[in-house]
Amino acid sequence: MIFENTTNGFRAEATSTADGYDIAGISPMYGAIWVEYEGHVFGTASVQVRIGSPVSKDLYVEPAAMNGTATLADGIAAGQIAISLLDKTNGLVFEAITDSTGAYSFEGLLPGNYTIQTPDGTAIQSADVTLEAGDSLSKDLLLYDSMRLSGLVSYNGQAVSNALVGISGDLVDVWVQSDSRGRYSVVVPKGDVSLYATATVNGQEAVFLEKVIATDSASIDLVLEDGLVLSGTVQYSSAAISGADVVLQERSGGATLTAVTNSQGEFRAVLPSGLYFAYITDGTRAYWGDVNFVYSASITFQLASSVTIGGKAWYDADGNNAASAAEGLNGVVITVTDQDGRVVTEGTGSSGQYSFVLVSGRTYTLTAEKDGFETVVRNYPSIAQSATADLEMIALERTITGALSVALAGISVRFEAVSGPAVDASAITNADGSFSATLYPGTYKVRVDQNVTAGDPSMRYQSLSDLDLEVLIGSDPASLQVELVQRVLVNGAVSPSGTASMVFDGPDMVSMTASQTYSLYLQQGSYSLYATVANGTLNYATLTRVDVSGPMSLDVAANSAAMATIQATMTGTRTQSMVVSIESAGAYYNVTTPDTGMASVYLPVGSFTASVDHSTIVTMAAQQRYVRYVGELDFTMSTSRRNVVISTVMSYENATVSGDVLADGSSATARIEFQAMSATASDLTVNAIGSFSVDLSPGNYTVYAVSQDSSRAYLGELIISNLDDVTYDIVLVEAFRLAGVTFANDEGVRAEVSVNGVISITSSVAGAYELYLPGGSYALSAKAVLLENGLDVDYQVTAAVSLSDATTKGIYMQRVAEQDVSVTWDSAQKVTLNAGETATYTIRVVNEGNVQDTFTLTATATGWTVVFSQTEVALGYGVSNSQTVTVQLTPSSTILVKHTAVIVRATSITNSSAAASVSLDAVIAPARAVSMEYQGGESTNGEDYIHTVEVTNPGNVDDTYALSIGNQQALRDLGWDVKLLNKTVLTDSMSLTVSATKSSEIEVSMVPLRANPSPTVTVQLVALSTADQAVRASLDLEPDFVGLGVNGLTVTGVNVDDSAPTLGQGSLILLGLTFALMAVLVVLSIQKGVFTRRKR
Incomplete structure (x- = not known):
């Protein structure tokens, strides 16, 4: 987790844990925070750090996912293969195994660039993918056989580094560079390709161009020659054509080089000298002709009026004789050839679409080819208009061979179509029981069902079971082996009436439903028959023994039955599905329970035995063990429901491993150690004289054996995958003594010594160890835990040793330093x-x-x-x-x-x-305070006066204040209704919460109650802390009565101004003269006594 402020350079980092992350010590500032994980950067966000307010910021990235289906080039699902995804950011590789349908999926991927890797021997067309956050990319993979091309790029006998090497073909178009030694290597889908290389050596452009025929692997040295530069311009009616595709094909060898014109219609190609066929198209027009290239040149290519031949190559995969969108055939190579042998080729993509733009008036032949399919040919003589032609690709028939289990001629082996374009077929066996047929690809059922005697259905030859056969495109299936048996007809009536379910269990196991009558074929032998009949709410059942010795009529009568609920108790494990066997008078019925371990069965009145013999794996003392639960219980059924609980006894299950111990071809005596290497395996040591037989739990083992005189030894591996008996012979060979001391801190100490990670021994208290091993090279590892200062300290080391004689090897372990x-x-x-x-x-x-x-x-x-x-x-x-x-x-x-x-x-x-x-x-300790300051009034239309007051909390703790007007009634007497504005509501008092050291504004509303309210008033505003009554402040607010605001007036009309009238300059001069004359008259009047007081 990284926080950074790019302005001041501050940067802080922390490593997240399962509980989250914590970055401490950040001063107040803005910054960016992001996550770096396994090389990926994500979750970038802007944050502001404030004093006293810890920032909680969850950072996440929505993971990406990718899934799809992997298919082989022949259309078959690529099941049970490893698909890998290389994270190009950090080099990590993720692996998924496809299921039987070829489906794969990757989840929880970080956004970034990845490369898809497929198993050795395969390649795909587009291996690089980019995933964004939250992407769920669906990408189907078509796996082609791969081929590896490698070699040296040279010019005048010298290796050329950084040369560009291009490989292009119907399935590939990639570029690589030669390394510092001039070597190149590339794996591409298998097919014919053009191999091109170019480089500039000492100012000279050099080039190589050659066609390579499909192969598994080829070493091809690219010897560059002086190249000629073709500066081409593509035009139509003298206008430059941009984005035109250019194909230059060497007439003698067929290698091609492609280019695309720029915005000026130009392209540049470096080529060896020779005769080239130039095919150029902009998608609607084309150029088709030869260019003899013997020196560098500038050539203008004029496109001509053209036609288009296109359509879809498809394969009727569902066999419905109609093309669907999903039946486009990928990888079909479609070639167009003119009358002079000039050729253009393209391969179809996943949609099967193809398209060629061709100069009109010429004669062309189109061929479509793909391994495993018939070649499709279309002719276009002197073509004058565009044509659409969908190409149905017909899969070639494949040859199927096989034989019956008995040599019998004249038996019809039937191949019944199940899906796809499969077509019903049959084959007649030869005298030796062999048969052969040709089938279209698809899925089939293979069966035999034929009367032993023609016209007599009482006895039939039948296959033991139906065989599933999948005929693939392009390859013949393995030879079939059909087990042939004779079955006889068994039929009869079922009573009482109702819906019957019948199970015959013997040489054959057949389940069927019937009503009134039934009919089936069975091998001869003894059978248990369990039958139930349901008739509304009434249930009937029977469990009896039936001997089938030939064709027979067998009526089945079921009796009234009640439900038996049967379960088994198994200590040490949870309930699970198991088989419960129910027996009566020699007949049995096996029922498989659901995961609850409880089975419900209808049984008639009588005596029965229920038994369980169930094998499973349980975990005991942190070790997985194969165990077996066995139990049985006798019980009697009446006409009432019955619960049956079977108690079981657990025993360990083992496979018997036996074999001979030999040395120099003779029996030998040896001590054999079976060392457990998997969870279910258990250690065992035995002394064997010539042979051995031991019981071992399934699992993986290392087998180490040493002869009595230590002159012979054996070291091997044993894998027991099931409970079947295993034969494992041990052949002792010459042994060499490996001995020494395990050291830690220069002292011999007890340690566990492992050889090749498959066998281990423990050295003595003084560190001495001894082993006798066959000759060879071994990897040794040793580890010990020593008590130092009351603390367990780990010591470890790895070493190598080669044994060809007695060897002494000191193993010096080093402390595994831990700092925390x-x-x-x-x-x-x-x-x-x-x-x-x-x-x-x-x-x-x-x-x-x-x-x-x-x-x-x-x-x-x-x-x-x-x-x-x-x-x-x-x-x-x-x-x-x-x-x-x-x-x-x-x-x-x-x-x-x-x-x-x-x-x-x-x-x-x-x-x-x-x-x-x-x-x-x-x-x-909290320090509370409050202060207020008048901020001024707002413009008004005279109906309401709004005044703003700032309330400040200079204390160190958040506080809530009760605000009120102290002289509200006196203000009313002066003609004002004064209230506080709480959001949008007028109120006499209100509460206001202010953070420590922060301020908040409130508004005071003054509404005139009469036409001439007092213009000089004082509003007394009081603030009181609700947490401490001693903390208070008052403000004598002398409001500014702002008059009408300009925004409250509207002035309209011609030559009308919203300001007061003003005098013109002439008027001002006349007004001045008037005042001067008045002054003169006043003076004269005084002199004449006009203003003298009259005598009495």
């Missing part, structure tokens, strides 16, 4: 602090590794002063692996009641991944 640390703090130490006060805590640092280590202590905190009694702690391991350290924490005034804890981290000075952290914290 833990830091703990007892939260009971937590104290309450005011800003500036100091808490003194103790933490314990524990070295949880197995080596002495030194750890540095660091703290991540903002607004805290952190002082350690020591910043480095040197610790031993084991019993003396811890030390306490004193930590002093002092919060500044910026630390709030809700705050981020202090993170103390211990990190090994030699291994930064050995680190741990602990959170230290203190309770910060």
Whole structure:
């Protein structure tokens, strides 16, 4: 997990655990966080880190998935093969095994680029895929036989590195580069390809072009020659044609090079000299002609009016004589040839579609070919118009051979079509019982059913069972072996009336339903017959013995029956499906229970025995064991329902392994160890004199045997897959003594020594070990657990040894170093602090590794002063692996009641991944306060005045305040209705929560109650902490009565302005003259006494 701020360069990392992730020590800032996992980057998100507010950010990526069906080139499902997916980001390989239908799936994939890998000997056309988050890609895979091409690229006898090598054909178009030694190697779908290489060597363009016929593997050295440059321009009616496909085919060898024109209609090709057939098309027009290329040249190719031949190659896979969308045939090679032998070829894709643009007026022959199919030919003489031709590909008939189990002539072997284009057929056997037939591909049932005597149906030759036969396209199936038996006709009536179910169990096992009468063929012999008849709510049953000695009439009468519910108890395992056998008077009926282990069976009145003999695998003491549960119970049925519980006894099941012990061709005496290598296997040691016989649980074993005189030994593998007896002979060969001492810390110690990972021994207390082994090279490994300082410490080593004589080998084990640390703090130490006060805590640092280590202590905190009694702690391991350290924490005034804890981290000075952290914290004493400040009024239309007040919480704890108007009635007397605006509701009082050190705005509404309210008023606003009544503030708000806002007026009309009228310049001059004359008149009036007081 990575957090980064690209502005200041801060970066922090953490490794997630099963519980999530925690990145501590990030100061307040913006940043990006993302996940890096196995080379993939995902989950990028932007986050803002704030003081006192830990950020919780879940990061995830929606995994991608890919699934599909793998099919072989012949259309058969590629079942039970490994499909691998290479993660190109980190090199990891994921593997899926296809099921019987070829289906595969990958889930839980990280977004990225992947390469599909198929089994050796196969290849696919498009192996690279890109998966985005949440993708569910469906990709069917068509597996072709592969071929490997490799060799050396050279020019004038010198290897050429970084040469471009192209392989193109109907199924492939890939490019690779030669390596630093000039070598190239590529695996592609098997088929005819063109091999092209080019490079620039000392300024000279060099080239190689050759056709390669399909092969399994070929080493082809590419000897470059001086290349000629063809600068081509493609036009139609003198206009450049972009995006045209260009095919240049060497007339002598058939190799081709392709190109595509650019936006100017140009292309460039480097070629060997020679005569080339040029085929160029833009999808509607074409060029078709030869170019004799003997020197570099610029050539303009004029496209001509053309026609199109196209359609679909298809195979009637469902046999309904009609083409469906799913029956397009992939990989059909379609070739068009003109009268002069010029050829263009293309292969069909999964849809089977093909299309050729051809110059009109010429004669062409089209052929369609695919292994296992008849060749389809179409002729187009002097073609003048486009044509659509779907090509039905007919699979070639395959030859089927086989024989009966008895030499008998004249028997008809029938092949009955089941699915696909299969067609019913038959074959008549020869005197030796052999037969042969030709069949179209498809699925068949193979059976024999023929009267022994013509016209007499009482006895018939029949196949023991029907055989399933799948005839594949392009290959003949293996020879068939048909087991032939004689069966006789058995028939009769069933009573009482109703729906009957009958089971004959003997030489044949036949289940059937009947009504009133029945008829079937059985081999001669003794049978148990269990029959039930259901008639409404009435049930009948019978269980009896029947001897079939020839054709016979057998009436079956069932008696009234009741339900028996039967189950078996098995200790040590859960209930599961099993077979319960019910016997009566020599007859039996086997019923398979569901997973509940309980079977319900209708039985007539009488005495019965129910038995269980069930084998399974159980886990005992953490080991899987093959066990067998056996039990039986006698019970009597009446006309009432009966519950039957069978108690079982468990025993271990083993396979018998036996064989001879030989040395130099004679019997030998040896000590044999069977060492368990799988979960179900168990160790066993025996002494054998010439031969042995032991009982072993199924599983995988290493077999190690040493002769009495230690001169001969054997080392091998034994796999027991079932409970069948196994013959396993042991041939002792010359043995060589391997001995030595297992060391740790330069002292001999007891250790477990393993040879090739298949056999192990334990050395003595002093470390001495001894083995006698056949000659050869061996990989040794040793491991031990030693108690050091009260701690178990692992020691391990691997080594190699080659035995051709007695050998002494000291094995020196090395400590498996483990570095880890833990830091703990007892939260009971937590104290309450005011800003500036100091808490003194103790933490314990524990070295949880197995080596002495030194750890540095660091703290991540903002607004805290952190002082350690020591910043480095040197610790031993084991019993003396811890030390306490004193930590002093002092919060500044910026630390709030809700705050981020202090993170103390211990990190090994030699291994930064050995680190741990602990959170230290203190309770910060709450300091509450409140203040208010008038922010001003809003514009109004005169009906309502809105004033904004900012309420600030300068304390260190979130608080809720009760806000009210202290002089509301006095304001009403002055002509104002004053209320608080709580969102959209007017109220006399309200609550307001403000985070510590933050502010929040409220609004005060003033509505005039009369036409002339007092213009000079004071609103007394009171804020009171709901948590502490002593914390309060009041604000005498003298509102600004803002008049009509401009936005509240509408002024319209011609030459109308929304501002007050103004005087023009002329008017101002006249007004000035008027004032001057008035002044003169006043002066004259005073002088003449006009304003003198009159005498009395």
